[in-house]
Amino acid sequence: MNETFAIGLMSGTSLDGIDLVYVYFKNDDYKNFKILHAETIPYSKEWKQLLQNAIFSDTTTLQQLDVTYGRFLGEILNNFISNYKIAKIDFIASHGHTILHQPEKGITLQIGSGAEIAKITKQKVVCDFRTQDLQLGGQGAPLVPIGDELLFSEYDFCVNLGGFSNVSYHKDNTRIAFDICPVNIVLNFYANKIGLEYDASGKIASEGKINEVLFEKLNELEFYQQTPPKSLGLEWVQKNMFPLIDELETDVPSILRTFVAHIALQISKVIYKNDKVLITGGGVFNTFLMDEIRQYSNAQIVLPSKELIDYKEALIFAFLGLLKIHNKINCLKSVTGASKDHSSGVIFYP
Structure with missing residues (x-):
């Protein structure tokens, strides 16, 4: 298999919406990539408020939100896949939405349950790209480098x-x-x-x-x-x-x-x-x-x-997923301050 077809998913801190890209990579030459389809789904008023206020929620509420938001992402992905008649998907890589990021306390939280996304889309899902880096003493960010x-x-x-x-x-x-x-x-x-x-x-x-x-x-x-x-x-x-x-x-x-x-x-x-x-x-x-x-x-x-101005981050999350699946380094200690370079992310199967 010399090629990979993946979907990258990103929600930024400014809450302007969910970026989705369907991208092709050549496995022996990563620079040979192509964004095949891309779209931003804006947030409804309700979701915007939920995500904005989540920072003040207790643990139980956040756990529920993680699942609800994961289901929401799953539905959005299914719509994206059917709208563009996407047939070949090796995996979905999701950054989720950052609720908390306090690396000095060893805390980072991106919601959007990978298990829920995998269940709803019936696809392999790579997500939670930051936690491992914090466990290795890093900032868990930035991941794009x-x-x-x-x-x-x-x-x-x-x-x-x-x-x-x-x-x-x-x-x-x-x-x-x-x-x-x-x-x-x-x-x-x-x-x-x-x-x-x-x-x-x-x-x-x-x-x-x-x-x-x-x-x-x-x-x-x-x-x-x-x-x-x-x-x-x-x-x-x-x-x-x-x-x-x-x-x-x-x-x-x-x-x-x-x-x-x-x-x-x-x-x-x-x-x-x-x-x-x-x-x-x-x-x-x-x-x-x-x-x-x-x-x-x-x-x-x-x-x-x-396309690249709007979707570079979503593209790179698809790329981080590709590196994780191939068990290659996708997180650099020189960038995050972690104790070593590593392959970060968690893989969920449908």
Whole structure:
């Protein structure tokens, strides 16, 4: 068998929906891949609220949500498979949805029961890609860099702009990767306050004024002084960012304007001018943010096809599943801080 057909499934922290890709890989040349079908299923209001508030739930409620959400993903997958008349599937790889991520306490929780997905879709399922890494002393994140290393090695830097921005790059024969700063998780939160899902193209941010005091205080946050490996979660934003922003600025356009400058500055500290940078993720469609990143960094920014901008993470989760099934390394200690490189994930059979 020299080829693999898989479905990758991803739900990001910004809750804009569930990304699904049906992808083909050549087993002896991973760079020879093709996204055959891709779709984003938006969340209903009810699911959005459930997932947003899950962080405050007790253990029993979370266990029930894990099963209910797994069934929900199973149904979505079945619809995807029948809509595109997909006949050949070697496995499904699901990232699930992150509810808790506190690596310093050894806690990470992605819901979406693999057993339920396998039962409903009648397919082999690979999921729970983070837990093993935490048990090995790692951050359990980021997971995408092995994909950057093996599928996108022609770029100096791979940056993703989603709920958070993260980066991965090759340095001294090692893959380095970490979360840079929050992006849509903050921008969307404040856009919601004025009745918008998000600030389309960064139009509202472009009309605001930079609050210099807030800008300075954001850039002084301790996380930015830490060396990698390091990763961010919603809890960190709720504790460290929202109170700071709310204390220093109430005008939403000015909050957005200041935060866009903050993102651009933090990213420019990581990527350098003349470097070839692949940028993907929903934040790419915020043209104002992209202009600011270009201005602050002077790097050669490469935007791939819309398909790759939208679905690179889901594609890489399919790839992580492929590596797990072949028992190959899919989690790098240089990235997560774990005690060793390892093949992470749990396989469920129908």
